[in-house]
């Protein structure tokens with residue numbers, strides 16, 4: 001991921017973690033999801049001024065909805081708040097690399113930047129699997145910054161799945 005590292009440096013994201021706050025909120029959502037028995041993934045949508053428009057954790061079990069991933073719920077709430085299906089100047093923070101469904105939704109929502117925590121080699125669709133944003137059928141790709149708050153995100157997931165064994 002040489003390209004990604006270069007991008008991070010360009011954006012000034014290395015060093016003092018200036019963007020830690022929205023990812024901390026996403027982590028809090030992930031912890032709350034774990035407490036509900038859901039896979040601990042959290043997502044936050046912020047506008048161009050850094051204001052939080054929406055935050056959510058996974059609710060697939062609670063809602064009996066296979067599409068109720070944190071990213072989808074946060075995008076829906078942010079779009080409702082904005083009164084628009086397009087979130088042009090908004091950024092999404094999520095604790096885990098998005099799956100194909102969520103990558104599709106992020107693209108359709110025209111999200112400006114995607115920040116994610118832990119990579120997901122088994123179910124991710126950004127750096128793994130279909131690499132959704134790199135496909136010719138993907139008409140809007142956000143800027144992608146991976147590995148933000150990665151350790152906390154992956155520790156949470158590991159603890160959750162270890163406890164279920």
Ligand SMILES: [Zn+2]
Nearest residue numbers: 069099101102
């Ligand atoms: Zn997803």
